[in-house]
Amino acid sequence: MADTIKRLGIGIRENSFTDIFGRQVLLHGINMVCKDAKQNYIGDWGEDDFKKIQSWGFNVIRFGVIWDGLEPEPGSYNDSYIEELRHLIQLAHKKNLYIILDMHQDLYSSVYASGAPYWATFTDGETYEPGHVWSDAYLFNGAVHRAFDHFWSNTPAPDEIGIQDHFVQAWGYLVEKLHNEPNIIGYDIINEPFVGSPALQVNEKMFAKYAEMYSNRYGDVDTEELFAAWVDPQKKHDYLRLLEDVDAFKQVVDAPSQISHPFEQSTLSLLYRKVADTIRENDKQGILFLETNYFSNLGTPSMIEPVENAKGDRDQLQAYAPHAYDLVTDTHLAHTANDKRLEFIINRHEQTRQRLDMPMLIGEWGAFYDSDKTAHVSVHIQHIMEQLLCSDTYWHYTPQMDSSLSFLGVCRGYPMAVTGRLLQYRYEHSLKSYHMKWDETNDSDVPTIVYLPDIRKITDDSVTLDPDDSLYTIHPIEDSYAGLMEIPPITDGIRSLVIVGAKE
Template sequence: MSHRNKDQGKSKTRNFRQTDMYSSSFKSIVIFTIVISFIGCRQNSSIDGYLSIDNGRFVDSKGRTVILNGINYVTKHPEQYFKNDNDDEIFRQFRNQGFNCVRFGMSWRGIEPEPGKINEAYLKEIDKRVKLAEENGIWLILDMHQDLYGGKYGNGAPDWATIDDGLPHDRGDVWSDAYLVSPAIHRVFDNFWKNTPAPDGIGIQDHYIFVWKTLAKRYANSPAVAGFDIMNEPFTGSESSAILEKLLGTYGEIVAEQTGEPVKLNDMLDMWGDEQSRTEALKTFDNKAHYRRITESAYEDLKSFEQGALSQFYQRVRDAIREVNKQHIIFLEHSYFSNLGVKSSFLVPTDKQGNPDPLIAYAPHGYDLVTDTDAADSPGYQRVEHIFEQIFEAGKEKQIPVVVGEWGAFYMGRDYRQPAEHLIGIFEQAQAGQTYWAYWDNIDTQDYFPTLSRHYPMRVNGQLLHYRNHFHENLFECEWQEEDESKIPTRIFIPDLEKVKEQIKLHPVSDITFHPLEGSPAGYMDIEVTGETRKLVIAY
């Protein structure tokens, strides 16, 4: 596979000098007068330093605030691992579509196929993707992915680490229902949290941590790696039964209050196990006050797991990683039920002195209850708002930055523009990063794709005050307070430079440089520093 630099050709840079034609009111800003000069240059998209964290925000090596805008790239089936010979082109597409980060899925099963034996061939394939990311100016979040724990039931853990004690595996109408109804899935997670010995006598959690330490050491000198997403959607195991009963029991209480008829828990369980009856019942759930009451009912039960087994696990992984790597971010996810809006409470890992590790980020997932069903294009917007209110509140309590690791999953070719625009609006308001679930062939032809490949502030000199895409008005706005002592420009991603070059309003004025991306209408806009509060509006 070729790893040539995709930006070796000549590209045009446009320097804009603006006449200051502004009044004191931003409403009176007019389109600037442009003086254009064309400068041939060698475009360089390569990573120029580690992603880091400062004062609760992601920052680049020059101290600029970074908004992570990305996508998941995950292959779950062992027979398809790294079989895509077109990844060099796919990573170039990611760059041209404005993705500055990719959540890249890995498999414990692929890395440690036998106890204690690391698959070097597998890691060399990851090396290639790290190199592709570096060449295209993309940070990789390395994600240890799992669904239903392992390859025996889904993907993730090797069979030797899947200790189900012979319990049966039950499936529901939706694939993820197995988390809730399968005795085997409950047991394998229970054994993981207990660190039950593998066939070699070493605890399976110890093996998992050994894999992460191996990866952390291998990529310690790789700035294209943003960091390590420790476990995809960690699940409670058998404790889930009590949590589910709390959620459905509270829902039953609300129904009884509305109808005057008592509702049995078994009836609630039967309802939830049938996709059609669940979809009908969700109409009641789309009330923020009701849904908050439902999710809050399970908070204490989930807290017991998150502040117990999950936090202990995260601390152990953090300690192992920091023995060999002190520069990469550790991305921590909340547990499965927090995807649905139960607020997360896991503890931020600390150093030996008890101080919170400064390179910890919160990487929550948020999905409405209709995800993976035939009603996926009709989410409950009040439910969705509650889910992300809980996520961002938890991020503030933990005092760590947030990147939404998964959301969306808009697969079925329907009209998803409204739910996608609604969610992106929530993320932009919170100034949170995001990696959409997930890349698939021809995703750029989908109606919602412009919400992903959109105008956004990639790197901001100073404090980002707010930004927002108004998709129906074809308008982007951004405001930030620059740092006087820094002369590093703010960089904005532009999906189509030709559409906007005559439609930019900036106050106060300064030089603007456009950097076209080879083979794409997209590019970057660098805004020189004035040391003031800046306001930008782009019509497109």
Template sequence: MDKMRVSGDRFVNERGEQVIFNGINLVEKDPANDMITPGGDRLYEQLATHGFNLIRFGIYWNKVEPAPGQIDMAYLGRVAAQIQLAARHELYVFLDMHQDLYAAKWGDGAPDWAVQDDGLAFNRSGLWSDSYFISPGLHHAQDHFWANDPASDGVGLTDHYLHAWQAIAKYFLEADNVIGFDLMNEPFPGSQAQEIVQAVLGYAGQRFQVTPDQLMAMWLDDTAKQKLLAQLNEGDTYSAVLQAMTPAVQAFETQTLNPFYEKMAAGLHDLLNGKALFLESSVFANIGVPSALTFTADNSLVYAPHAYDLVVDTNHFESYSTARLDHSLKVIRATQEKAGVPVVLGEWGAYFNQPETKAISEFHIQHVEANQWSQTYWSYYPEFFSSPTAAVLDRPYPQAINGDLRRYRYDPATQQFELAFKTLPGTSRIFVPHLATVELSQLAAQGMRADKRALPGGTGGVLFITADREQEVVLHLQIG
């Protein structure tokens, strides 16, 4: 497989072609499956024939380093076996050190020996993520981690975390289809989150004429929460709430998260072999708070934000707000323009099989296409391929452009695909679902030579478009 690298704000392969990734999360959280998504070779074949070429693959600190300084090489070997299956089907991978609620004992992530909760409580909420805000034990454990306080062996917690990542990077040094490392899933600030929460409660309490305690009670009550969210569907109100959060969120990123990433980057610098480091902003940026991450110009950094609406992980898909999501996605674009790095939208969705989610999935993809982002949808589950979102993602898109990609867009209503690019002499690669329906005469009529190759296990395939010279091309294809 081609080695990938970062060049400015895009990915390129060994021939300098611009690469777009259409991906999905394989982040298994069931210990009964060894925290590895079941499915084997057949799963990777299905992903490839449905147009996926990238996997965000979840790994876990407690699995990598089960005891201080002890790396479980057998676990890394089992991960490597999955990566080799992915390579068999031309699927690229970046490894995500996943955590939810910081620790394996509360959710997943840190091993027990790295949890210093000072004897304080962890309080489980009805919606799992709300436990972040009501658990002082979790806050203290995160504080000790960010402070690099020593574990039982006297070595600092972030030093241990770096050691685990160094072991991972060494293990996968020569794996060409591993394009990088997502250093931490959804970083949470610990006790500093209380300052963020209080800023929101203070503003929103004034806005809705309730006390902070009443507002928090509304947030934790499902019925009351839906009424509250309806009032946050208006763009200006939502933006004002996020502005109230922004100073404290950005203080965490500036004072804590940026130095942490700099430490990880320095420790991994000689072990990357062209691979990229994927940097996620604070978990609060998931809903549209502007990030204060800094990116150096060393051609190894990727911005990997998440984008969720406030009703994520609930059953109220009918309440998803395009206004709120539009705000969040535009904030991501502004951050990218300032940083000058590629974007992989690392998580979005969690839409599952609800019919209401087709339109909102299409809304996400419109932004992905307009900004020439790559993405990894959250997430695969056994019924995924029959879901509305799977149908949206199984679409034509440019996988590798030999030249300068101007724009591309697929209209699912008309099944029209438009691709505009300035060609260089050579071949570009386009994924097309239902490849047999594409008539090569469409391309010949537009002055292009083309060939196609079906992918095994389904109806999808690859369209190869060859140019003999530099020229501006606008292609229109009828798909299906």
């Protein structure tokens, strides 16, 4: 029975996610990741949190799992941790929320951030020192570099089994225990995989290209000066002015491709195949979510390969799951994020999606941390994703996030499920207006469903639905201003919906 339920989850057809009724689905949701070892990596979330998440229109959670919590000692798994995860997954299920399990890491190890256990962390005597921005350690810290080197080299753990093999086996154990939870739809294999020590070559190529262009335009600067400036917030801001030019930005992020491409094509794609094999031993229906290397979050082109089995057959259930962050993310200058750079980064991801021939879910974006200063950035990213018709999970959940202006682009009107093929949609916050167009198929009696954040002023006069004799029903969501609009199918052909809102 459990396998039957599992097959009734989210699937993939023609580069789109689909539900059990064959409708095209947009997955729109949020990240929930607890990185605190003192809490056993379990967030203090309860039913009210998942109720909020549902009322905000989210239908999926990218749900963090920490390897250190799962396998605290080599080959010894923490079943109590898994059961605590299960409890939260089941609370999400009560609110009709799908789950993507995300094996999350930051800077590789729980020793100085989150991810791998201490016994799987080898640094060859290098020490970790935090930078002004936590993620700068990816670029400059030897301990982080060497720890990843040992992971990719599969260095033996104290039990003589390779640490990468342990990671793969841990995935297998986790899936064996949890795959029958009916709302688990897939697995994000590793968060932001990082190349390791070759990052030094990446840095050299990017900063050398940057220094060359900066010197040509503004005056002499050398690579060492740029390295030093990068960890000084004010100087970093001054030097970023060149990268307002998207053509210059493109040259910088493309410079290290000869290093990142082989890593993705061989080392990273091999890990994905290994983990996929062990997942498929227990779950043949879950979607494999594939991330890029860390530098592709900034726009470097990605060359990851689709997962294939030992026979060379392509797995039919996989999706592209990149992240999209501007250079100023996680700094006090986050509100200065550049629209053109963000468009470039996300459109680069779309190019990779087309090459891979699979649906795309942007697994992380935003990181606005309840700020009121980044609302315009949030809405701009929203409109880029609307244009691409892609799925997304925002980084990250906080209970009061709906009180910040940056929540605007996160909570938006969108088509949750479409009977047919979605062609376009857009939600405008200032007017609370919405429009969409879709190519309907009338071979089903299940409705198209649209989430609307505020239904208080929607009347028959404000709704135009073609053909003219179309019907709709709006179902309020409890304890919120939001609602779901259901539109029964009536034709084979193009349909449109326009909701005209009003200024506050």
